[in-house]
Amino acid sequence: MTEELSIQERYVPKNACFGCGPSNEKGLRIRSFADTSGAPCEGKDPCICDWTPEPHHQAFPGMVNGGIIGALLDCHGNWTAAWHLMQRDGLDEPPCTVTASYEVKLRRPTPYGPLHLRAWVTESSEDRAHIAATLEADGKVCATCTGLFVAVKEDHPAYHRW
Numbered sequence: 001m002t003e004e005l006s007i008q009e010r011y012v013p014k015n016a017c018f019g020c021g022p023s024n025e026k027g028l029r030i031r032s033f034a035d036t037s038g039a040p041c042e043g044k045d046p047c048i049c050d051w052t053p054e055p056h057h058q059a060f061p062g063m064v065n066g067g068i069i070g071a072l073l074d075c076h077g078n079w080t081a082a083w084h085l086m087q088r089d090g091l092d093e094p095p096c097t098v099t100a101s102y103e104v105k106l107r108r109p110t111p112y113g114p115l116h117l118r119a120w121v122t123e124s125s126e127d128r129a130h131i132a133a134t135l136e137a138d139g140k141v142c143a144t145c146t147g148l149f150v151a152v153k154e155d156h157p158a159y160h161r162w
Helices: 007-011 066-089
Strands: 044-051 058-060 097-106 115-125 128-137 140-151
Touching: 007 066, 044 066, 066 097, 066 115, 066 128, 066 140
Parallel strands: none
Antiparallel strands: 044 115, 097 140, 115 128, 128 140
8 A cells, every 4th residue: 555645745845945855965855635534623634744853953952943843834834835736726736835924923832752743824815825733742832923925927036946
C-alpha cells in the first residue's frame, strides 16, 4: 500500500520552497492534507499537517525555534488558502498563492517532538483567502496564526514557481 500524497506532492512536486517544497532536500518539507476527519471547524476547507522537527530546529534544548514555527504556519496557511480557492472554484489544480500578510502568536514554548497544525479559511473573495491556524504539541496549542493569502497572476514573479 502506498502512502497518500500531500497536496504539495500531488500538485507541485518540483516546488523548492524552504517550508513546503517537496524537492527542497534542506527544507522543512511540510505535508498538508485536506481534513476529512469531520472535526468541528470554525471555517471552510480545513487542512491538517503533522510534522516532526529535527535537532537543528531547536531554539534551545527541547524547544522548537520560533522562526521555524512561523515558517510552518505560513506555508501550511498558504496551502490551506490555495486548497480552498481550488475547491471553491472547481479548479483542476490550486492557483499559485503567496503570503500577503500573516501574524503569529507564540502562546507557550513549543516542545521538541511531533507537532500538529490545523488551518481553515475564515473569509475569501475572488482571488484571496484569510486563514486562521493553530500549532499544537502534546495536545496543547503553542502558537496561533492569522494570514491573508492571494492568488497571483502571470505577471507576478512567483507565478511560475510551482
